[in-house]
Amino acid sequence: MEALSPTMEEGRVVKWHKREGDAVKAGDTLAEVETDKAVMDLVARADGVLRQVAVAEGQTVPVGSVVAVIAVPGESGGGQTAPASAPVPAVKGEGGQARPAPARSPAPAAAVVAADATRVKASPLAKRIATETGVDLKLVTGSGPGGRVVKRDLEEAGRREKGEVRGAAAPPAVPPQAPLPSPISPALRGGAPYEDVPLTQIRKTIAKRLATSLGPIPHFFLTSEVDMERAAEARDALNRQLGDRGKVSFNDVIIKATALALTKHRACNAWFQDDHIRYWNDVHIGMAVAVDDGLITPVIRDADRKALLDIGREARELAEKARSRRLQPNDYTGSTFSVSNLGMFDIDQFTAVINPPEAGIIAVGAITSKPVVADGQIVPRRRMRITMSCDHRVIDGATGAAYLKTLKEMLENPLAMLL
């Protein structure tokens, strides 16, 4: 299964265009494959006979799996069939043994490069072993010169998979079937303030490729319109109750919700650190404040654990300090995620620029009353648009979307913050 798009992780075979026994030429469409983005053609990378179809129509397999075997015409079809999980289309060699295409001759090797959208540094032997055992090299951390994946890394990965390696000293190779080191796992409280997760091959590649597309940080943006009716009601009720003891602003609510949502999506609460990603367990929210000669983002530390009133007080103090240029370095460094609010300027929606090394920022627009269809009726609702800028090196589309959804739910139903 080729990676037919840079973000494709698996593909569903929609329809086979060739049957077993059909002659195929390089470039012929073998099958239609549904990717994460569209239905695309899977084309043959070598001439020969379609010896075996390994994946049935309707079946979904990960990128790198064998979907079919193309054999040299005239070769007996016997011999070993590559295991279904082996990554590269195998081609029968003159020796009569099934050999994967890459090492045989330059032509199929080129096809393999094309088949694999992300280049992986690995020794030829490691590539061969990965091919035959179905290990995705992109998920293996290399220990060879320059981070090259060598045989030992695959052996380690294999042992890990079998549960044989359990030492803290073991290199952080990732077993083939395991997901990426899951930053989504809930943060551990009371432990280390952060956890450094080495970049896997795919992460490195994404970082390199996307960084060349849009400035040093490859941004992408997700916008969602949030119904602020209940949040407004809750805020009004709170402020009535507080009376003279203080006031809760929408900004405070948004900061609190942003922070709480991050505790449920640690993947977004992260720093990109060139060769690793630092997933923070602590949540420190940077709050963009416009000052006379520019912009600064003072930090509200542990915003997820602070009461709304405390957030509000701190936010006002920091904003005041920022405008009077009294911020200490400690006041504006170490944020793990940021919020930029231009609602007070009547901006409906905008995209904020990420504050490196953070991986995301929420841009908050104005709350405006709009006609909305609810239960078949057109009713006026207070609505607010939020746009999340994501560093694609750290956050993928779905990851960012999942976070934004949680944030939206919290803002639309403030009780969700108590969950």
Place this chain on the structure above:
Amino acid sequence: MASQFDVIILGGGPAGYVAAIRSAQLGMSTAVIERDKLGGVCVNIGCIPTKALLHSAYIAKLLREAKEFGVDAGSVKTDYGVAMQRSRRVSDQNSKGVEFLMKKNKVTVVKGSGVLQPGRKVKVGSDVHEARKAVIIATGSRVKGLPQIGLEINKTTVISSDEALFLEKAPATLAIIGAGAVGMEFADIFSAFGTQVTLIEALPRILPLEDAEASDALAKSYKKRGIEVIAGAKVKKGTSAKDKVTLEVEANGATRKIETTAVLMAAGRAVNVEDIGLAECGVQVTERGFIKVDPGLQTTAPGYYAIGDVAGPPMLAHKGMREGVTVTELIAGKKPHAIKYDNVPSVTYCHPEVASIGLTEDQCKERKLEYVAGRFPFSANGRARGTGETEGFVKVLRDKQYGEILGAHIVGGHASEIIHELAVARENEYTVEEVELAIHAHPTMSEAVAQAALDSLGRVVDM
């Protein structure tokens, strides 16, 4: 006088002097303590002078065969004494070269026998030198005799390579006990200088650590030129008289007596671990007598490291040299590439030369590995035919499933030079395909490597 250095190295052989240079390059003040000449056994009484003598032997062989090539050199006379003198000059040049390198790199050379003391100190005579970072033990090894059967080295009739390298003339007859690299090389040398050589090996074949096919090829070649080869032989007793030695040798179920002018002991080496203060510093040795080291070459005493022959097999200069680089980089806080002990080439410089890397075919079988042996004989190689070096072959052992080069064995002219292609391949985990895909110049002996790789894939071209 007491002085302080960052690193003190005990022993200026190949492991020690390379460690010293690398240490100095890394900005550490460095001292080498050497009781004899810099360069150690390798430069003075090992690798280097034997290579000079082997070349003399090779010239003799060439001249004897020259007529066939259209060059009549008349009757060839040899003089071991002259060859020996030349080999001494080569050794001295090399030793001076090491001295120059020490100066160039500002390494302090302390002459004398060093004894380790606790606290990273080394005592030389009445001076105590202290190492701020590390003491590296690189005291090497020496030849050993077999005193239990009457073959203690007496330096006249029972000699070691130490004496053989200084003989003024070749003995009339010579029994060599041990057919490893040293025994094989001296058999080649003395045979070329007119000595009637008997080569005795306890294990079932000569060059016992090499691939069986290599052993067979060399046994055949040696017998052809009149060297008597007795393998699987047990020397039961040795009786040393004033100008001869009588050996009782049991082989093939029979015991026979061999009378010889001299016996050359070439059966193993002993490491130099005595009287250097190891126990006092808490440096432990293994059951086999080597200094115990961890993967970072540190001994059981923190701050004391060991490299080269004393740190364990293979007892080869190039293995020690690599350890010298690695250990100093570790001491300097760098993260050097881990040494691959299964990728140390082994070379015997007899004629034809024998060079190998990785596993032998027997080892592949013992480990129950699925492998394919690819072979290519030099008799089918154009360059070898031209130079008359058609003896030998290249053999590549390919892992059946993944194409890994499990081992490679070369017998033939310049095998010692050709093997490195396969050393590079293995170090970088190239498979036989990458070796074959690299275009080899034609006509060269190295083409045989590509052809053997192809043969392992079932598609040899030139045969």
